[in-house]
Amino acid sequence: MSFDAKAELSAALVNDFSLKELVTGGFHNRIASDINVYPRIIYTELKNADDLYTDNQPQSAEVRFQISIFTNSNTVSKETKIAKEIDRLMKSIGYGRYDSQDLYEEADKIFHKAMRYKKSFFKEGK
Template identity: 90%
Template sequence: NAYPRIMYTELKNADDSYADNQARSSEVRFQISIFTNSNTVSKETKIAKEIDRIMKSIGYGRYDSQDLYEEADKVFHKAMRYKKAFFKEEK
């Protein structure tokens, strides 16, 4: 059980805006979670900044961030959520 750990989850990948009954774009959302314990929590901020830099460099915007504590496991959990719209080419 080594820490820190990073886990990503796709939250949404669906057509978004419509015109003339055709999807014009899709929206993709991810949650990236950083898990640390009491020995590694000091690394969380540096990791979060690097994740934020990478996600923004590929066009994702952060729309939420929560600092949580998983009481049962005694683990710190930083959940960062990102989204990006992809516009479809007209045929």
């Protein structure tokens, strides 16, 4: 099965006015282009695999993403609001959250909230 989940997620993020206002450091796939601007979102595709086979043909695919919110001491107060907006957005495009962790990166003095989502895509006509 072929589905460009990254393109769907990227479009949803950059077209969400509420998130664009909050996330002044932008939305990045895997690596941020400017690591000095906060808050920022980095999204990473964790899994994109065929699933549920019938007659050796995949009938669905499972996709998983990690959405990471990075803030510093000046912007950490926005973290909860950003997380709620991310959750709203992801649910609106069919993803369910299965994990969330509050982390602190001691070496860089950066707050990192990692949120993980998954979604199943079904073959057309199924």
